[in-house]
Amino acid sequence: AQSVTQLGSHVSVSEGALVLLRCNYSSSVPPYLFWYVQYPNQGLQLLLKYTTGATLVKGINGFEAEFKKSETSFHLTKPSAHMSDAAEYFCAVINENGNKLVFGAGTILRVKS
Amino acid sequence: DTGVSQDPRHKITKRGQNVTFRCDPISEHNRLYWYRQTLGQGPEFLTYFQNEAQLEKSRLLSDRFSAERPKGSFSTLEIQRTEQGDSAMYLCASSFRQGSSGNTIYFGEGSWLTVV
Numbered sequence A: 001a002q003s004v005t006q007l008g009s010h011v012s013v014s015e016g017a018l019v020l021l022r023c024n025y026s027s028s029v030p031p032y033l034f035w036y037v038q039y040p041n042q043g044l045q046l047l048l049k050y051t052t053g054a055t056l057v058k059g060i061n062g063f064e065a066e067f068k069k070s071e072t073s074f075h076l077t078k079p080s081a082h083m084s085d086a087a088e089y090f091c092a093v094i095n096e097n098g099n100k101l102v103f104g105a106g107t108i109l110r111v112k113s
Numbered sequence B: 001d002t003g004v005s006q007d008p009r010h011k012i013t014k015r016g017q018n019v020t021f022r023c024d025p026i027s028e029h030n031r032l033y034w035y036r037q038t039l040g041q042g043p044e045f046l047t048y049f050q051n052e053a054q055l056e057k058s059r060l061l062s063d064r065f066s067a068e069r070p071k072g073s074f075s076t077l078e079i080q081r082t083e084q085g086d087s088a089m090y091l092c093a094s095s096f097r098q099g100s101s102g103n104t105i106y107f108g109e110g111s112w113l114t115v116v
Helices: none
Strands: A003-007 A010-014 A019-026 A033-038 A044-050 A056-058 A064-068 A073-078 A087-094 A101-103 A107-112 B005-007 B010-013 B019-024 B031-037 B044-050 B053-057 B065-068 B075-079 B088-095 B111-115
Touching: A003 A087, A003 A101, A010 A019, A019 A033, A019 A087, A019 A107, A033 A064, A033 A073, A044 A056, A044 A064, A044 A073, A073 A087, A101 B044, B005 B088, B010 B019, B019 B088, B019 B111, B031 B075, B044 B065, B075 B088
Parallel strands: A010 A107, B010 B111
Antiparallel strands: A003 A019, A019 A073, A033 A044, A033 A087, A056 A064, A064 A073, A087 A101, A087 A107, B005 B019, B019 B075, B031 B044, B031 B088, B044 B053, B065 B075, B088 B111
């Protein structure tokens, strides 16, 4: 069965610093991987996804993620954090039947001024 | 396209009462999902529909929970005899699935349930 592990439930960075949110997955089939962002009291917004092809995926708001099969990782990065990036971020993998998303526990990103 | 919309956004109910949430998916999306999210956790899958057919239900979905999608468009999630443990955000999502493609799932704003 598919599963996702997000290392670090809380990450704190200074404004302008690099953002790195870690995600490792377990999948018995080639994975489809996603990052979603959730602002307080709101639903989930899709940041980016990997299905096939280029392993470096660019998303909205300057975020990108790289699929590394050998490391079973899909870490999310942004070169320069902005205050508006403060939110909770979820990594997810679609299950082998493609019928549902399996989410990690989430990482809360705090951006300090 | 308008996004996935959910109603109500917030519901406070007394223990033992029934509640119903409605979800309107993105137009022409054939798949509709319900997830539950509690504080500090990622969303957990509850059930999904392909058109009007309910194809999978999680063990989390006890017999007090029922979901319908009668015409393959909007869906309702009803919780009967609510318990305090039902307090959570209920997320609806939709996607267009054709064959093996169409795996992007779009979420609504969620419906918060507080059982007192």
